[in-house]
Every structure is written in structure tokens, then in C-alpha cells.
Amino acid sequence: MDRKSMKVKAKSAFKKHYWMIVVICLFASVFGVDYTSSTWSLDLAAPTDTVQTSQGTARSSGLTDILGELVVGNEVTARKQAKHNEEQIVRNDTNAVFGRKRGVLATLINSFSSGSVIISIFDAVNTVVYNGGAAVVVPVVLAMIVYIFVWLFIRQTYKIVMCRMLLEGRSYRKLPASRFLYPIHTRKWFRMAWIMFVTSAFMFLWSLTIIGGFIKSYSYRMVPYIVAENPNIGALDAINLSRRMMKGHKWECFVADLTFIGWFLLDSITLGLSGIFYSNGYNAAFFAEYYVYVRALAKQANLDGADLLCDECLYAKADPETVRNVYADVAKAVNDLESRLAPAPKPQGLAGFLSEWLGIRILHATSVNRYEEYREDSLQLQIGKDVLNGDVYPGRLAPAPMAYRFRESRTVRSSRSYSLVNLVMMFFIFCFVGWIWEVSLAFISEGMFVNRGTLHGPWLPIYGTGGVIILVLLKKLREKPALEFLAAMVLCGGLEYFSSWYLEQTHNGQRWWDYTGYFLNLNGRICAEGLLTFGLGGLALVYLLAPALDNLLNRLDVRKLAAVAAVLLVLYCADQVYSAQHPNIGAGITDYKGSDTSQIS
Incomplete structure (x- = not known):
């Protein structure tokens, strides 16, 4: 293994697609897929400490240990471990910029890290079984569906998307943003999710052994790359092929990981900045080169299953x-x-x-x-x-061909203008998606249905307003993603600050969120973590979500769409008028104890 040569190639590929790879790794960090120390977004290893349980003294535990306690009937122990883990996360929160104490995103992330999400799902199942009322079943099922979808179809499959984009970036001059939709374009999203689910299940079982989880993490290291190359492969075929490819190379890969320790230490010292803007992308590009290396060895040795690695256009331009x-x-x-x-x-x-x-x-x-x-x-x-x-990868030559029709491939065209009707519909779609998001977060963190927001309907106007003003006010910046990112942070941060101030002034000091205690918070109204989320969300909105939604809306009859938009506007305005006198407050909204988004008295 010529590690020095591989690192030179990795630096070259990273330099060629610098901003795209930075964004790829930043999304991976925020999603909790990889490089999580750069944003402190997810840490599944609970702090080492002890907690008193009904069975005596136990160490802080992760998701698998808490699930194991529930399986054997030690519910009290599982609850105490999850609560203790949450307390340890907050107590050990020393990162100044990307804190873990407060905020909507931190609430969701900490629920995964501490294992409290397992307790929430356990309570939800019990609630459905012993209550059975539709008013309980609907929000519980909805929240569980959102959780499973995000974990499996976004977080897990993003590993494959990331590997695919890195591999294409090695050989081609241009790396289209449409590759973020790789699972959709190949029509293999469900198969990809299933493969990653089976891999996660195997890893879970191996993690119950003493060192099996650590060893198998290297055995299965190539699975996302294999699926990225050939999404037609079966789950067991991908897992077994990765295991064969890594046989005799696990120690070598471990040593390669160790060579990046200095970069990860620098990442911690610089509060994640060096990782975000350099070392994460460098590391990702290197292990794409490492996959190419072990793949070549597998093909040369004619390993069983190596014939499934059949996307030669990833490594050399087609004739x-x-x-x-x-x-x-x-x-x-x-x-x-x-x-x-x-x-x-x-x-x-x-x-x-x-x-x-x-x-x-x-x-x-x-x-x-x-x-x-x-x-x-x-x-x-x-x-x-x-x-x-030959400047971009020819998708029609892929093992899972990606359709391309000239002049009709407009899904991710970001330079477009939007009709007023479509903007109104997008406003309500963003409002509703934001409402679903926060209801799901509240359920995961609080174990209860919470109708979030000041209004009574299923919409949160701050999401809709933020989305629309990004599309409207930042139109001139769409050809400059870096400026779009910064402007989205400033614009949405200003909107959130003004909304908080306005609501407090018009509702006798009542607050619907408070970021007091966060580094770089301004009067508890905005914080650094929220601004980062606004920036990333703005990029996703401008370059992916809004164009895709616009394409879908343009397929509908404009008169019927205008009628629907008018009805929604009437209902929304009526809700605004009613809520001005009777705001949506109370249990789970503004005064539930312990909530990260509730008022601090």
C-alpha cells in the first residue's frame, strides 16, 4: 500500500471539487453520518460514569445497552441510564460553538446519543397498546414514521450518496449537485436503505460481543462504497464482499485511520473549523482512494463476488x-x-x-x-x-442507469423564477413540514404530542417565511453557494430574532423558544447552532428542494392550484386573527418543564 501516493491523489481530487466536498462532509457531520466532532452533532459513546440502578451500580450506556435492558425487562435500569446519559452530555458540554445543552437540533441529537429515543419509542408503544385512542395513535405513529424515515432513508443512505460523489469526483472534472439525489435517480432508494439496515443490524449484534463491533466495523467498511458503485447488489452479497475485500487489510486500514489523528486533534482545537474546511474533505477523499486500492486488489485476485464491482466508468472515462x-x-x-x-x-x-x-x-x-x-x-x-x-459521469452507462433526457432534466435548476401561486404553496408546504418536524422532535424528547407554535393550525409560519424570503431576497446570490450560505444564516437569523422579539412584545413577555446558555446566543433569541442549520437548510432549499417542488407544482392545473392556495390563505389568516387573541400556549408549548424550547423562568 502506497499511502503517500494515495494521499497525493486525495488532495488533488479534494482541490478539484473543494466546495462540493466541503458541503458533502458538512452534511455528513450534521446528519451524524461521519465527522461528527466538527459540529458535535452526534456522539453515540456515552460518557464514562456510573449510575445507581435497582440492580446496583452501572456504567453509562449507549443505545444498544439500553435496548438490551428493556429486552430483559429491566425498565427502571434503562430509564435511569438514559436520564444519566442526558445529564452527562449536558455536564460535559465544553464545545463553545456547537453546544449540546439547548436547542431543537441538540434535543434530537441528544436523544439519540443518550438512548432516550429508545425509551420514547418504548413508551409510545405502551401508550398505543394500553390506550388505543385515535388521538394518541395518530401522533405516535406519525412521529415514529418520521424517526424511522430520517434514520434509514436519509441518514443511512447518505453514506452511499457521499461515497458515490467522492468516487465520481476522482475521475471527472464536474460533479453535479444532482448526485445528492442518487438514490432517487437510480430508483434503488429502498434497496439501498435495506442494505444499510441489514448492515446496521449485523453491527448491532456484533457490538454485543467484547471486540466484535470494533473488528467488524473494518470488515464492513467498504459496504457503502460497494453499493455506491453497484446499487443492484444484494445486502448479503455487499456485506460478504466487503468482508472478503478487507481480509488482511483491517490492520492496514486502522493504521491509515491513525495517520489522521493529528488532523482530528486540530479539529477539536479549532472548534471544528479546520475539519469543516479542510481535514474532513481530505480524509473522505483519501478513503475513496483506499476503496479504489482494495477494489483493484479484489479484481486482480478474482475474489468471489468481485465481478459485481462492474462500474468501470467510475475509474476511467468511457470511450x-x-x-x-x-x-x-x-x-x-x-x-x-x-x-x-x-x-x-x-x-x-x-x-x-x-x-x-x-x-x-x-x-x-x-x-x-x-x-x-x-x-x-x-x-x-x-x-x-x-x-x-466526458466532463461528467455518463449516468446511462451505470449498473443502475440514471435517466437523462435533454432539455427535460431540470429538477435542480436553481436560477429559475417562481410564480406567485407556487410561492404561496411552497410557503404552506414549508410551514407544514416545519410543524411535522417540531412535533416529531417534541415527541422524541418529551414523549408526548405537542402542537408547536403560536397558531392552532398545522403550520409554523417562521419556516414558510424563512424559506420564501431565501428564494426571493437572495436570488442574485444563487450562482455563488458560499455567499448564499452566509446570507441565509444572516437573513434567517434576523427573522428568528425579530420573531422572538415581536412575540414577546405582543404577548406580555411570553417566549416560545429561548437559547439562553448557548455560546454566541443573542439575548436567547438566536444561537450559533441555529444559524448553521439555517445556512445548510438554505443551500438544500435553493439548490434541491424548491426546484423539485416547483417542477411538481407546475404539473398541476394552475387554476385548481390557485383555488387551493386561496383557501389555505383564508384559513391561515383566520388562524392568525384568532390566535392574536387566543394564542396557542400551555402544556407542551410554552410551559412544559425541561423542554429545550420552552420558556426559562
Whole structure:
């Protein structure tokens, strides 16, 4: 193993796609997938300490130990261990920027770290079994579905997405943001989730042994890379192939991990900044190179199952003639479009101002529609050329082919303007998703259904308002992701601060959230962790979620959509008027004890 050469190659790949890899690793850190020390987002290893239980003295325990206590009937012990773990997390919170004491995100993260999420699910099952009322069953089932979906279909499959993007970045000049939707584009999302579920189940069983969990973590290390290369593979085939590939290489991989200890120490000293902006990406790029290394050895030795590693285009560009043949329709469409594409002038007047500066499209503004169509044609022309010239990975040649139709692949086009009707619908979608998110968090952390927010309906306007103002006010920054990230933090942070101040002024000092105790909090209204979440959420919204939603909404009849938007606006305004006199307060909303988002008296 030539580790020095591999690190040189890793640095080259990282430099080539610097900002994209930084974002990939930052999402991994926040999701708790990897590099969690950079944001202190997830630490499954509970602090070493002891706790008095009904069976005597026990050490702080993680998820598996708490689950084990519940399985053998030691419910009291499990509850005390989870509570003790939560207390230890707060007590040992020494990270200044990404704290663990308070905040919505910290509440969810700490519930995983401490094992209290297991207790919440256990209580939820008991509630359903012994109560059975629909009013209890619906929120309980909803919260459990959200938890399982986030853990399995986002957090676990993101490991595969991350590996796929790193492997493509090695060989290709451009790494499209659409690869974040790799599970969807390959139509293998459920298979990927199943493979990661089986792998996690095996790891859980091995973790019950003394050292099996540590050893098997290296045996199964290649599973996400294998699935990233060939999503058609079966779960047991991927696990067994990884085990064979790592036979005789586990110590070598362990030593490779040790060579990054200095970087991880620097990451801690710099409060995660060196990790976010350099060492995490460097480490990720290195282990992509390591996978390529062990893959080559497996192919050379003709290991059983090595024939399943069949995506050669990941490691060497396909023959130009092969690409031209597979994308013959694209080549013809590119030539046709290039021959007749004529520049369109920028729209002038009010319609032009709204489109250019605010991203708002008036339905009957012909000049805006023509200009945006020209920009879209130019973009699609460049994308088509990138595919034909071998600058991006040819998705049609993948083991699980990724569909691409020229001029119709517009899911992640971020430069578009949005119609007023679609913006209104997005506002309510964001409001509802935010409400589901916070209801789920409250259920996980408090074990009860909580109708979050000042309003009585299933919507949280701060989410909808934040999403829409990012799309509208930051239109000019969409071609500069770094500035978009910073501006989203500032804009949403200002919105959250003003909302907190306004609600307090108009409701006799009542607060619906309080970040007092967090480093870089401002009067308890905003905090560093929240600003980071706003920035990442803004990037996801601008470059992925909003364009995808816009595509879906554009498929619907505009008149029916406008009618639905009008009805929602009437209901929302009525809720605002009623809630101004009768705000949504009380148990679980503003005065439940111990909540990380409740008022501090």
C-alpha cells in the first residue's frame, strides 16, 4: 500500500471539487453520518460514569445497552441510564460553538446519543397498546414514521450518496449537485436503505460481543462504497464482499485511520473549523482512494463476488465513441439546439425587476418567459456538452442507469423564477413540514404530542417565511453557494430574532423558544447552532428542494392550484386573527418543564 501516493491523489481530487466536498462532509457531520466532532452533532459513546440502578451500580450506556435492558425487562435500569446519559452530555458540554445543552437540533441529537429515543419509542408503544385512542395513535405513529424515515432513508443512505460523489469526483472534472439525489435517480432508494439496515443490524449484534463491533466495523467498511458503485447488489452479497475485500487489510486500514489523528486533534482545537474546511474533505477523499486500492486488489485476485464491482466508468472515462452512441439522441438534440439558439434580451420594467432581483415570475410576462427559456436552453446545452465531452459521469452507462433526457432534466435548476401561486404553496408546504418536524422532535424528547407554535393550525409560519424570503431576497446570490450560505444564516437569523422579539412584545413577555446558555446566543433569541442549520437548510432549499417542488407544482392545473392556495390563505389568516387573541400556549408549548424550547423562568 502506497499511502503517500494515495494521499497525493486525495488532495488533488479534494482541490478539484473543494466546495462540493466541503458541503458533502458538512452534511455528513450534521446528519451524524461521519465527522461528527466538527459540529458535535452526534456522539453515540456515552460518557464514562456510573449510575445507581435497582440492580446496583452501572456504567453509562449507549443505545444498544439500553435496548438490551428493556429486552430483559429491566425498565427502571434503562430509564435511569438514559436520564444519566442526558445529564452527562449536558455536564460535559465544553464545545463553545456547537453546544449540546439547548436547542431543537441538540434535543434530537441528544436523544439519540443518550438512548432516550429508545425509551420514547418504548413508551409510545405502551401508550398505543394500553390506550388505543385515535388521538394518541395518530401522533405516535406519525412521529415514529418520521424517526424511522430520517434514520434509514436519509441518514443511512447518505453514506452511499457521499461515497458515490467522492468516487465520481476522482475521475471527472464536474460533479453535479444532482448526485445528492442518487438514490432517487437510480430508483434503488429502498434497496439501498435495506442494505444499510441489514448492515446496521449485523453491527448491532456484533457490538454485543467484547471486540466484535470494533473488528467488524473494518470488515464492513467498504459496504457503502460497494453499493455506491453497484446499487443492484444484494445486502448479503455487499456485506460478504466487503468482508472478503478487507481480509488482511483491517490492520492496514486502522493504521491509515491513525495517520489522521493529528488532523482530528486540530479539529477539536479549532472548534471544528479546520475539519469543516479542510481535514474532513481530505480524509473522505483519501478513503475513496483506499476503496479504489482494495477494489483493484479484489479484481486482480478474482475474489468471489468481485465481478459485481462492474462500474468501470467510475475509474476511467468511457470511450468517447461509446458515449456518443449511448447518448445519440442527446448529441442530435445538442446540434439542433445550438444551430437555432438565439440570444434573448433581458426583460425590462417591473416584470424584469421582479424576475431578475426577486425571482418572482408573473404568469403572463412574455419577455420573462422567453429570457428564462433562453437561459434554460443555454444551461441544458452546456450540460449536454459536458456529458458528450466526458466532463461528467455518463449516468446511462451505470449498473443502475440514471435517466437523462435533454432539455427535460431540470429538477435542480436553481436560477429559475417562481410564480406567485407556487410561492404561496411552497410557503404552506414549508410551514407544514416545519410543524411535522417540531412535533416529531417534541415527541422524541418529551414523549408526548405537542402542537408547536403560536397558531392552532398545522403550520409554523417562521419556516414558510424563512424559506420564501431565501428564494426571493437572495436570488442574485444563487450562482455563488458560499455567499448564499452566509446570507441565509444572516437573513434567517434576523427573522428568528425579530420573531422572538415581536412575540414577546405582543404577548406580555411570553417566549416560545429561548437559547439562553448557548455560546454566541443573542439575548436567547438566536444561537450559533441555529444559524448553521439555517445556512445548510438554505443551500438544500435553493439548490434541491424548491426546484423539485416547483417542477411538481407546475404539473398541476394552475387554476385548481390557485383555488387551493386561496383557501389555505383564508384559513391561515383566520388562524392568525384568532390566535392574536387566543394564542396557542400551555402544556407542551410554552410551559412544559425541561423542554429545550420552552420558556426559562
